[in-house]
Amino acid sequence: MSNNVKKIRTGVIAAAGKGTRAYPRTNFIPKPLFKIENKSILLRNIELLHYKLKVEKIYILVGHLKEQMLEEIEALKYIEPKIVIEAVDWTTKGLASDVASLEAKIGEPFILILGDEYYYKTNHEKFLTTYKQNKKLVASIGILKTSVMSRIRKNYSVELDGMRIKNLVEKPDDPPNEWLGLGSYLFTPAYFEYFKKTPPSPKSGVIEITDVIDLMAKETNQVYATEIECDYFNINSMQDYHYAVYEVRNDLFNQYKISLIIPTHNNERSISDVIVDFKDKVHEILVVDAESSDTTVEIAKSFKTQIEHYFYGEKKEYEGVQIRQGFNRITGDIAIIVSPDGAFRSKDLPKLLEYMKDCDMVVGTRTTRQMIEQGSNLKPLPRFIHLAMGKLIEVLWWNQEPRFTDVDCRYMAIWKDSYNRIKPSLEVQGKTYTVEMMIEIIRAHMRCIEIPISYFKPVESQPYKWKDAFHDAAAIMKIAFKKRREDSKNKKAEE
Numbered sequence: 001m002s003n004n005v006k007k008i009r010t011g012v013i014a015a016a017g018k019g020t021r022a023y024p025r026t027n028f029i030p031k032p033l034f035k036i037e038n039k040s041i042l043l044r045n046i047e048l049l050h051y052k053l054k055v056e057k058i059y060i061l062v063g064h065l066k067e068q069m070l071e072e073i074e075a076l077k078y079i080e081p082k083i084v085i086e087a088v089d090w091t092t093k094g095l096a097s098d099v100a101s102l103e104a105k106i107g108e109p110f111i112l113i114l115g116d117e118y119y120y121k122t123n124h125e126k127f128l129t130t131y132k133q134n135k136k137l138v139a140s141i142g143i144l145k146t147s148v149m150s151r152i153r154k155n156y157s158v159e160l161d162g163m164r165i166k167n168l169v170e171k172p173d174d175p176p177n178e179w180l181g182l183g184s185y186l187f188t189p190a191y192f193e194y195f196k197k198t199p200p201s202p203k204s205g206v207i208e209i210t211d212v213i214d215l216m217a218k219e220t221n222q223v224y225a226t227e228i229e230c231d232y233f234n235i236n237s238m239q240d241y242h243y244a245v246y247e248v249r250n251d252l253f254n255q256y257k258i259s260l261i262i263p264t265h266n267n268e269r270s271i272s273d274v275i276v277d278f279k280d281k282v283h284e285i286l287v288v289d290a291e292s293s294d295t296t297v298e299i300a301k302s303f304k305t306q307i308e309h310y311f312y313g314e315k316k317e318y319e320g321v322q323i324r325q326g327f328n329r330i331t332g333d334i335a336i337i338v339s340p341d342g343a344f345r346s347k348d349l350p351k352l353l354e355y356m357k358d359c360d361m362v363v364g365t366r367t368t369r370q371m372i373e374q375g376s377n378l379k380p381l382p383r384f385i386h387l388a389m390g391k392l393i394e395v396l397w398w399n400q401e402p403r404f405t406d407v408d409c410r411y412m413a414i415w416k417d418s419y420n421r422i423k424p425s426l427e428v429q430g431k432t433y434t435v436e437m438m439i440e441i442i443r444a445h446m447r448c449i450e451i452p453i454s455y456f457k458p459v460e461s462q463p464y465k466w467k468d469a470f471h472d473a474a475a476i477m478k479i480a481f482k483k484r485r486e487d488s489k490n491k492k493a494e495e
Helices: 042-053 066-078 095-101 126-133 151-153 190-198 209-222 236-253 271-278 296-302 319-329 346-356 380-395 416-425 431-445 466-494
Strands: 012-013 057-062 082-088 110-114 117-120 139-145 156-161 164-168 178-189 221-226 231-236 260-264 285-291 306-309 334-338 361-365 411-415 448-452
Touching: 012 095, 042 057, 042 066, 042 110, 042 117, 057 066, 057 178, 057 466, 066 431, 082 178, 095 190, 095 209, 117 236, 126 139, 126 178, 126 221, 126 380, 139 209, 139 334, 151 178, 164 209, 164 380, 178 221, 190 209, 209 221, 221 466, 231 236, 231 361, 260 296, 260 319, 271 285, 271 296, 271 346, 285 296, 285 319, 296 306, 306 319, 319 334, 319 416, 319 431, 334 346, 334 416, 346 361, 346 448, 361 431, 380 466, 411 416, 411 466, 416 431, 431 448, 431 466
Parallel strands: 012 057, 012 110, 057 082, 139 221, 260 285, 260 334, 285 306, 361 448
Antiparallel strands: 110 178, 117 231, 139 178, 156 164, 156 178, 164 221, 334 411, 361 411
């Protein structure tokens, strides 16, 4: 079979699988819609096919959580209007069968990419070189050299004769070399012919795509490897996903801008300490003041700090509104929220930022006794109340596996993009904004990590009484149960 087509115009993305190893998130979101730097893996693979390989039409195989996938595909048609995108139902008989079902639609060479694989800084255009250099080519598979054998054991191994494929082994116990087989393939229409000749796998009972390629290689001697250079992430589990997010953010982290939001109300004795402590550690500081009657604003202005005024009138609760007002003004990629009373220090900021590479929101916990300054106002009673409320949230959203020990810590970090996703659901006016943001991150199927931070004696503090404890617990339970009822109603409506 000769290779006469000058370019590859067709792409296929296999995005139908259930992704059971990425439980519990895949119960709610299909893996191809997991986001890395505010773009879904699906969109990133569409961009790869179009911008690296000049593909003009893309078929997307859909199955699990099909309606979400179709909704996303419709949205992507507007984002990438120059690409023709068409959704195709899966066969439920495995990847090889799903691809074979496209025979009536595809009559020329095409590129296949698995929808749960992400390639960062890749040179996938090398497939075009392989295609042009081998006139009798029937297929090519992407390979990556790695010394980490566990990665090959999770995928498949490749044995080569020069750059010709001799043998493929799915999930080998003892990989023969350092070549890792990727989920990127170049096929000619010969694929459909060899699919029909390939018997089902004794292990799975379905025709495996590696068996089809292996048969093609042995019968034609015209299946070639294309060596890809990239950071490769095969998103099998949630840990794989978090690893990919971390690695990409870590690479880009110096580009991000950090904003600090300080909600104030009559904090003249402490505000200068907070600003001085943080001012050289962040890119901008925004003080959101709620009608202070003392010199808080004047002191903040003396440090050339941005000031936002919030007029709350007769309302006694205002911190939640201040925080939302602050988010409307900041220009940073990451927002740090800190109380104005001097209870928290910038020495913990590097910890928050490091964990921000790995999640959507980081909240402090003041439950580590060795990190609580002697004489602070955080006595056993408030610690117990906030711990108990954290465990209540864990129980209410058990299927998403949150872990909380403190729901009232006013020192946290959140990505601005993540905040914008939960913004429409935020409504708390007062100090329980912290627990509401934590709950909304969970409800949006994002990741919130809690880390121990130091807690110092606030400059100004009030004794914590039993009445305060009951009031806080009641307010938090009201928020939590209200939002849990909303989830139940939404689930019933979907059913």
